[in-house]
Amino acid sequence: MQDLESLKYPIGEYNPPETISESMLKEWIEQLETLPHEIVEITAGLSDADLEIPYRPDGWTVRQVVHHLADSHINAYTRVHLTLTEENPTVRPYHEERWAELADGKTGDIQLSIDILKAIHKRLVSLLKTLAISDFDRTYFHPGAGKEFTLGYLVGNYAWHGKHHLAHIQLTLNVNYS
Numbered sequence: 001m002q003d004l005e006s007l008k009y010p011i012g013e014y015n016p017p018e019t020i021s022e023s024m025l026k027e028w029i030e031q032l033e034t035l036p037h038e039i040v041e042i043t044a045g046l047s048d049a050d051l052e053i054p055y056r057p058d059g060w061t062v063r064q065v066v067h068h069l070a071d072s073h074i075n076a077y078t079r080v081h082l083t084l085t086e087e088n089p090t091v092r093p094y095h096e097e098r099w100a101e102l103a104d105g106k107t108g109d110i111q112l113s114i115d116i117l118k119a120i121h122k123r124l125v126s127l128l129k130t131l132a133i134s135d136f137d138r139t140y141f142h143p144g145a146g147k148e149f150t151l152g153y154l155v156g157n158y159a160w161h162g163k164h165h166l167a168h169i170q171l172t173l174n175v176n177y178s
Contacts, residue, residue, distance in 0.1 A: 007056035010167040014160040020152040022133055028159035033125045035162040036117040039066060042169050043110060051110065055168040060100055062172055065165050067105040068096060070113035070120070076158045077120050080127065083140045083151050093144035128155065 017024065043051075043066060051063035060068065075094060082089040099105055104112075136152035149157075 004056065007059070007171070009164070010171050011160075011164055014157055014164075016153050016156055020136065020150070020156065025128075025133070025136055025152060025155060028155045029125055029128045031159040031162060032121055032128070032155070035069075035166070036114065036121050038162075038166055039069065039114055039117060039169075042166060042173070043114070046173075050173075053172050055172045059168075061106075062169055063108070063110055064100045064105050065168055066110040067108060067113045068100050069162065069165055070116040071099050071105070072096060072161060073117060073120050073124075073158065076154065077124050079140060079154060080124060080151065083138050083154070084127075084131075084135065088139050088141055088148065090141045090143060093142065 052061050054061050055065065079091045082091060136150060136155065138151045139148045141148050
């Protein structure tokens with residue numbers, strides 16, 4: 001059995017680079033672009049029983065992870081727009097663990113969240129590709145963290161976030177199907 005930390009963070013925690021390059025941004029935007037397709041592929045053919053498997057003891061189920069991705073990336077989309085249209089806006093934190101416990105997160109059809117991810121990512125990626133490199137230096141304030149972040153940080157964080165949860169699903173399926 002793997003230790004709890006490697007189950008929580010199968011690809012490691014997000015460690016942003018000190019300097020964000022244009023090539024990093026391009027790579028992260030590509031990762032955001034492919035995430036919905038990767039979720040479709042990894043969840044294709046899963047049964048309701050498969051979707052109820054938690055990725056770690058006391059962790060979310062595969063179903064909750066898929067719904068969480070949609071919930072979280074809706075917030076990312078909103079944060080990007082706020083950051084681009086306001087001067088250092090304060091973004092609203094939310095209780096992701098409580099959202100995951102709502103009925104739609106615990107028992108809802110994952111196709112609904114996959115459809116949200118497809119649409120949100122199509123809009124988000126199309127916007128990000130139009131931005132000047134200087135736009136990624138725009139900031140927002142996150143009261144939960146108590147500090148400012150750049151738009152570039154956000155893009156990298158959400159690219160990592162998608163890979164992080166894809167790894168959770170893959171780990172769950174490997175453990176339960178191998």
